Amino acid sequence: MNNNLYQYLLQLGDNALILGQRLCEWTGVAPELEIDLALSNIGLDLLGQANQWYEYAAELKGGDATPDTIAFLRDAHEYRNVQLVELPNGNFADTILRAVIFDTFNLLLHEALTQSSDQRIGAIAARAVKEISYHARYSKNWTLRLGGGTEESHQKAQKALNDIWDYAFEALTPGPVDHWAKEAGIGPDLEQVKSKWEATLQQVFRLASLQIPKPGFVDRKAKSEGIHTEHLGYILAEMQFLQRAYPNLQW
Amino acid sequence: MKDWPLWEVFIRSKNGLHHKHAGSLHAADAQMAIENARDVYTRRNEGNSIWVVKSTDIVASDPEDGDMLFEAAKSKIYRHPTFYQLPDEVNNM
Secondary structure: OOHHHHHHHHHHHHHHHHHHHHHHOOOOOOOOHHHHHHHHHHHHHHHHHHHHHHHHHHHHHOOOOOHHHHHHOOOHHHOOOOHHHHOOOOOHHHHHHHHHHHHHHHHHHHHHHOOOOOHHHHHHHHHHHHHHHHHHHHHHHHHHHHHOOOHHHHHHHHHHHHHHHHHOOOOOOOOHHHHHHHHOOOOOOHHHHHHHHHHHHHHHHHHOOOOOOOOOOOOOOHHHHOOOOOHHHHHHHHHHHHHHHOOOOOO | OOOOOEEEEEEEOOOOOOOEEEEEEEOOOHHHHHHHHHHHHOOOOOOOEEEEEEHHHOOOOOHHHHHHHHHHHOOOHHHOOOOOOOOOOOOOO
16 A cells, blocks of 8 residues: 555545534534534535545555445544534634635645546545635635624634634644655645735735734644544543444444 | 615526526525525536625516416417427536
8 A cells, every 4th residue: 555645645634534524613603504504514615625535545444444334434543634614613703714724725736626636536536626715715705704704703713813823833834744745746835825824814914904913833733643632532532432432333 | 785686696607508497595685695595596506607686686587377378378389399300419407
């Protein structure tokens, strides 16, 4: 098995699965019924994308591996998502500011992946780009509304941005697997993605009257070494409970 | 968000058909209404085009005028083009 490719697919799948799980936590408690449905829709889009990355990963791994075993039978240190997506939802502004930061990155990444030398990755990315384009538009529009809305919404949006900004850069900072992917023509040069990402976000935050904070601690190693925040364990405990308590349970 | 106006949503299920009333929802502006309508009414592949219009902009007939407006159309079977054989090529009539 090509372990680099396997780890790269886990990075893609795990980001989608964990953020999808987080967004679906809004079901029933979002500020409006329409937002409730929108966030759940986006969560389910991400779940579908995770399934496709895991199908490919399971084929590489061989044996008894399936998308389900990859999702439900790995422990936290084996997950390769960035810390940003595992952070708690917080209030609506926290969720939206995390979303605009991640979606902007995710869209640029998947647009680049459509040109991947790996045709399977290119095909999955081409399908995902349509969904992620909508996610990015949704989070951008809400960032503009919150930033330029009332005094309270502006304050909450600015606080959300301040709180989360240190987590923004892990996805854009290449780890060993990203370097391998770039050399193999499978993934993009993350430095190029980063410059486009910064330009896009600067424009969005300027229009939303939000100040970009100075980045602090950025040396996070969740996607490259599985060093996560404490929050991921709680997500997995809830998500994996049934499979762990009743092994091989079928839905 | 309590002040969001109500919007009526019309969805066209496929090309060639007309937009049909799907329901209503709350949104702050027209753009948000389109996005909300997409999320609320098309998430199971129900449509390929959306119209939204503010509910206050809909002018409705008065139920009191029912007899005057609609009674005259009843019992006029000759107004229904049901005596023709439609060729198979004509869809969606």
